[in-house]
Amino acid sequence: MSKTIMTRRQALATTAAGIGLLAAPAIAQERTLTILSHKVHENVARGAVAGTTGGDIAGEWAAQNGVKLNWITADIDPIHDRLQRELALRQSSIDVALIINKYATPRLSRLLEPLDPWQQRAGIAEFGGIPSKLLDAVRIDGNLFAVPYRHATTGMHYNEALLAERGLSGAPTSIEQFIDYARKLTFTRSDGTKVNGLSVPAGAGPFAVLSLLSAFGAEIYDANLNVKADGPGMVEGLKTMNQLFREGVLPSNYATLSIDEVITSMQLGQSAMSCDPFARFTSHNDPRRSKYPGQIKVAPIPAKGGGFVAMTEIWAFAVPKNAQQKELSWSFVRELSSPANTIRAALNGNGPVRPAAYSDSRLQQNLPYTKEEAIAIANAATLPSTFDASAQASTVFMEESQAAVIGLKTPERAAADMRRRVEALIKR
Secondary structure, eight states: OHHHHHHHHHHHHHHHHHHHHHHHHHHHHOEEEEEEEOHHHHHHHHTOSTTOOSOOHHHHHHHHHTEEEEEEEOOHHHHHHHHHHHHTSSSOSOSEEEEEGGGOOHHHHTTBOOOHHHHHHSOOTTGGGSOHHHHHTTEETTEEOOEEEEEEEEEEEEEHHHHHHTTOOSOOOSHHHHHHHHHHTOEEOTTSOEEBSOBOOGGGOSHHHHHHHHTTTOOSBOTTOOBOTTSHHHHHHHHHHHHHHHTTSSOTTGGGOOHHHHHHHHHHTSBSEEEEETTHHHHHTOTTTOSSTTTEEEEOEEOTTSSEEOBEEEEEEEOBTTOSOHHHHHHHHHHHTSHHHHHHHHHTTOOOSOGGGGGOHHHHHHOTTHHHHHHHHHHOBOOOOOSTTHHHHHHHHHHHHHHHHTTSSOHHHHHHHHHHHHHHHHHO
């Protein structure tokens, strides 16, 4: 009996071993590409949100190349914390990472694969279609270390219904008219609703605030790290915002105002205008939540003296210098960055970094503000992150600008203190 059992066990073991030997080559040939990103990047690359029409771009590339995709997704800070840890290892388990430009400091970028050689060897099609300002944001010492993929660019949102109620029509075409509109749109409606003429999510970071200030010519520092925080444009912009705050045009909780609070106030008609990324258009006009679906429009922010201004944040593809499948990584980046796939990702909800994408009829049908956002992205600037304390400099800007707006300091004093503190960070 025991001999029979042993014989059966031996047979089963031999069969299992045989199966293992047959399967081994297939396992060895299987390739996995690991991508570290925010969940939104997976969604726009895979068409994972209901109602999107761009299709599964990343999945098609994976199928064509016999690759399994492994997405590791997290919020902004955890993404960059994980990447920093991976870059400190002898070999990284990450093949491609999506990084946001404000974290693209020299310390980080020098641990990423230089991409100019890859672009020369097997280039991204029509690479010049990506604006030079966006590419400059992902260069260090003249070397490209990431490829822009997604942008969040600030625009001027306005409620046409409230404008009409106050005898106004159309988007403001100058910064002076914009401020005049904001004042006229600060009122109490017949139903008792108090309306702020302008809301800016100052509690969410520097970009919306700096977009508004840049309309006056304000600048914290330039690409060469020359600090200009106490320039006349900054002082004038802070004076104007302080006046708007004292007049009740800006909400009383301006300094802590969050993105969600601005969205809700626009949806409910408690704010008539706001400075926020163009993509907020969808939320503002959401028929399930907004009292004004289809009536909240968005346009570029007009600049003093003509033209338009905008600040933008960029998410960009990067390859760790210690990654193990760089050719495969570059193939993925190259495919998702093509002109055609830029449009497809935009149809999935991405902010396309190529202005030419906005001329596509499919995109125009889905996004009624394509012309306006194309103008904004072509004129958009980023806050340079070419020194390791750039994140702290953004914090300094927020502290000093808020102090000026709510009246804790004079605009002149706040601008001077901003310059002094930022210069100290750059020299550190």
